Amino acid sequence: MxxxxxxxxxxxxxxxxxxxxxxxxxxxxxxxxxxxxxxxxxxxxxxxxxxxxxxxxxxxxxxxxxxxxxxxxxxxxxxxxxxxTTDWLSQDGRAKLLAYGIAPPAGKAQRKSALFGEPDTVACPQCGSERTSRTSEFGSTACKAMYRCEDCLEPFDYFKCI
Amino acid sequence: MNTREQQQFEYLLRLGDSDLILGQRLSAWLGHAPVLEEEMATGNVALDLVGQARSWLSLAGELEAQGRDADRLAYFRDAFDYRNVLITERPNGDYAYTIMRQFLFDAYHYPLLQQLSGSAHEGIREVAAKSVKEVEYHVRRSSEWVIRMGDGTQESHQRIQAALDDLWMYTGEMLTPDDVDDALLEAGVGADLEQVAWSWHDRVRAVTEEATLTLPDESWMQQGGKQGRHTEHLGYILAEMQHLPRSYPDARW
Structure with missing residues (x-):
């Protein structure tokens, strides 16, 4: 068959x-x-x-x-x-990431023309707060950056745009 | 290989070897980096570079058509067959030295890959378009660190200024075309190093200015890595990197 x-x-x-x-x-x-x-x-x-x-x-x-x-x-x-590109991540995949505790990529992966682009607004996957800050652009795997939530104080992974 | 293929082969080795040697250098920081975040960042950048090296060396092996794959080219060539730019084999030094070496290389690597993303050679175009996305993150990080250290404490300023002064004579080689660069540019395959140099100077000037660093005076520049004439450091790097596959040629994971 x-x-x-x-x-x-x-x-x-x-x-x-x-x-x-x-x-x-x-x-x-x-x-x-x-x-x-x-x-x-x-x-x-x-x-x-x-x-x-x-x-x-x-x-x-x-x-x-x-x-x-x-x-x-x-x-x-x-x-x-x-x-x-992270633009190929499915809607389903984004929802699964969030439920797993990893913030899905925010926005599109377009080239940044400025040397230091404004960092994306990344919502905390634990409490949803947008008051978060980046600890490092490189995380535990190549595709992730490290963030920290300023409200619930939890550190978390962000699936970075590329 | 005819002359044109031989030049392309040389060019691919330059791209691959520079990535590989810098990736190998950076790997030595694992377990020793000053903070955990930097440990991971350094490891990530090393991984990207070694991955890119594999892509370039695979292309070189296919072109040569002598049955050498990326591993064979990486592990079974001696220093005089390596074509990396000299700055990539400089020792790690302190963290300021590693960061400055990275910044001076990234500032060249990024516009180089941007140019190669428009190459007439399909394989080069594809690898460059993939790699440039990764290197965009590299250059942003190293730029940020140069500023943080330069405009930081007296100690960090002094250390990164010393690194800039010491590394300066290794920057000219990256930006100076030779016969191979000229031939590939003419064929629409290689990058225009004059434009890469413009972009490099712009970025280096802007970042060092914000970092309150002083650019060294124009001086004599080292050459030779691209033609296989290396400093004494490369032999030691290769001895460590190639030891296992040379001692146990059939070893498999």
Missing amino acids: VASEAQIREWLTQVTDPEIPVLTIEDLGILRDVRHGKDGVTVTITPTYSGCPAMMAIRMEIVRALREQGVERVRVEEVLSPAW
Whole structure:
């Protein structure tokens, strides 16, 4: 039996980002294409950051998830272009991030022309306050920055725009 | 490879090796950075640079078509085959020195990648368009730190001024084109270093002015990294970085 692309995408919802396990690769926008031809299934993904260490784990998870469903021949291809952007994060993904305690990206990922752009207004994922400040633009993973809420005083991660 | 391909190969090695060596240098701060936030920031920047290096060296290996992939090029070349700019192999020094080295490189790296995002070569265009988004964060951070240290305490001011004075002679090489740069610019593949230099000078002037630092006088500039003539430091970096794959060539994760 040849599985439809929709069916394969459904199976791939099992594959999550190992560093942010609430997000599927589709939520993150790194699943770019699924094709089913005579020589098996080809899944195309794109890295979030050039050095993202999760890519290897994600490739293995894709192969494992499809093998479990009886798809034996799986090829995972990596493309760089068009470059991944946080604008591809799904609405569903944004809601999941917030529920997980990570503030989703605020606004669009356009180029900042000024040397030091005004930092985005980021609402605290715990209490919703917009009185927050940035501790560092680099966080526990490449895609996150560190913030602190001035009202509830909780530190939190922000999924930064890129 | 014909002459044109040979020049492209050299150019890709320059891009990849500069990222790789600076990434390796920065990695040495892990576990030693002055505050936790900077520990993570330094690690993140190192990771971006090593990731970008892998992309550039993969392109170089494909072009050469001798079966060398990014790992092979990174781990099995000697210092005279490396093409990184000399500033990237400068020792880490104190944190002011690391930050100033980063700033002077970022201020070049960012406009370089902006230019390469419009390259006639598809692979170069794609890697540059991806990398420039990451480097935008790098240059903002290093600029902020230069200002914070320069306009900070007497001690931090003195240290970062000393770093600027010491590193200055390594900046000319990044901005001075040679035959390879000229040939690739003419082919529409490489960056216009004259424009990169304008952008670099603008940023360096603006940031150091706000940081109350004094730019060194025009002086003699070091050259050679892009042609494979390195300082004594590169050999030590490679010895550490290449030790494992050279001792155990078939080692796998």
